Amino acid sequence: MNFSYWEFDFYLKNIDFAVIGGGIVGMSSAYHLRQKFPSARIVVFERDFFSAGASSRNAGFACFGSPSEILADVEQNGWDSVLKTVQNRYQGLKALQSIIPMAQMDGMQNGGWEIFESSESEQFEAVANQLEFLNQQVKCVLGFSPYHVGTLENGLQNISGAIAIDQEGMIHPGKMLGQWLQINRSAGVEVLYGLNIEQVDVESGSFQIRGRWFHPNKLVICTNGLTPNLVSGLDVIPARNQVLVTEEVLNEPWDQTFHLREGYVYFRSIGKRVLIGGGRDLFRDQESTLELEETDNVYQYLKNTLEKFLGKEVNIEHHWSGIMGMGKSKGPIVQPLSEKTYVAVRMGGMGVAIGTWVGQELANMVE
Numbered sequence: 397m398n399f400s401y402w403e404f405d406f407y408l409k410n411i412d413f414a415v416i417g418g419g420i421v422g423m424s425s426a427y428h429l430r431q432k433f434p435s436a437r438i439v440v441f442e443r444d445f446f447s448a449g450a451s452s453r454n455a456g457f458a459c460f461g462s463p464s465e466i467l468a469d470v471e472q473n474g475w476d477s478v479l480k481t482v483q484n485r486y487q488g489l490k491a492l493q494s495i496i497p498m499a500q501m502d503g504m505q506n507g508g509w510e511i512f513e514s515s516e517s518e519q520f521e522a523v524a525n526q527l528e529f530l531n532q533q534v535k536c537v538l539g540f541s542p543y544h545v546g547t548l549e550n551g552l553q554n555i556s557g558a559i560a561i562d563q564e565g566m567i568h569p570g571k572m573l574g575q576w577l578q579i580n581r582s583a584g585v586e587v588l589y590g591l592n593i594e595q596v597d598v599e600s601g602s603f604q605i606r607g608r609w610f611h612p613n614k615l616v617i618c619t620n621g622l623t624p625n626l627v628s629g630l631d632v633i634p635a636r637n638q639v640l641v642t643e644e645v646l647n648e649p650w651d652q653t654f655h656l657r658e659g660y661v662y663f664r665s666i667g668k669r670v671l672i673g674g675g676r677d678l679f680r681d682q683e684s685t686l687e688l689e690e691t692d693n694v695y696q697y698l699k700n701t702l703e704k705f706l707g708k709e710v711n712i713e714h715h716w717s718g719i720m721g722m723g724k725s726k727g728p729i730v731q732p733l734s735e736k737t738y739v740a741v742r743m744g745g746m747g748v749a750i751g752t753w754v755g756q757e758l759a760n761m762v763e
Contacts, residue, residue, distance in 0.1 A: 398608075413616060414610070416616065417442065418573075420447075424576070425755040426585045427583065430580070431759070432759050442587065442589045446570075457508075458566055459564045459655070461481075462658070464523050465655075487753055495579065498565070502567065506651045507560060509560055510561060512557045520559075527544065527559065543562075561655075593626065596626045601615035614736060617740070617741065621720045621722070623741045634722075638715065638716070639714075641669050641712070641713055642712055644668040649668055657677065661698075695715055723742045
């Protein structure tokens, strides 16, 4: 379908900054570009009616890292890299809240828990024995000691131990994106939905829609795990993540979040429903994909895991998937690719935590 002259003339010409991706990083990039260039024409392009990568399809965790995750990352990447990542996550959450208050995202920051299954008592003891040293390390970048052994009082079963995580929280991702949309449009940023970018030319900063090339002054790519569809050569590995939500099964909502197995599995309540997601580490080859599909094996694993903790069978009312951007490093890629093109991608599964900060970093480097 060709664009009409009117569509081309009004929507698609004379663009100063074309931002590809309407998720949290794209919205934050557009917001911070508007602060830096108040008279520029900024247009965000989103291929779906919503943000169809991870921003509107994640589990809504506002977290900076569970103890076992951090300790495992240290073995692979060392303390300097890991502490920088934890600091970026925490500061990123503060940056998000400075723009969108928690109440406007149905958010709460009452802390979380890392739990260990009944078969993981040795792992629990090993992590618990390192908490004092871990707190000393992360306090240098957080300003407080977040981890301590505690006792759960919410009726969860088959647990050998639990570690409390202070100042973690949760949000409603849909309401977060709704706020970003309202803020940006109020600031004069244009957001166009349903336009799929088919190709980009990095050197010229051009992009193609419906077979036609368009030429903004600057091109900003914020497509996270979907980036390999547009740009080759970057260390961005797509990672599908699946999420389930039950029918109402709780007597009272939980006001804290839960993680297990180095953060690969996590659950929380949505009112009296329970959301559980993850399990990607057990199905790594299958879930390293750009296909937004749901699978029976992940569904059954997550359902069984939740039923074990709740001590009863549950009915699932929602099952969906999203695409995250991973890589050899957990840090994001925020850099120019040419004089015309910039990228802010690879959120490492922590887009809620670092996405706002990443958008700010992107805007700071644009000339």
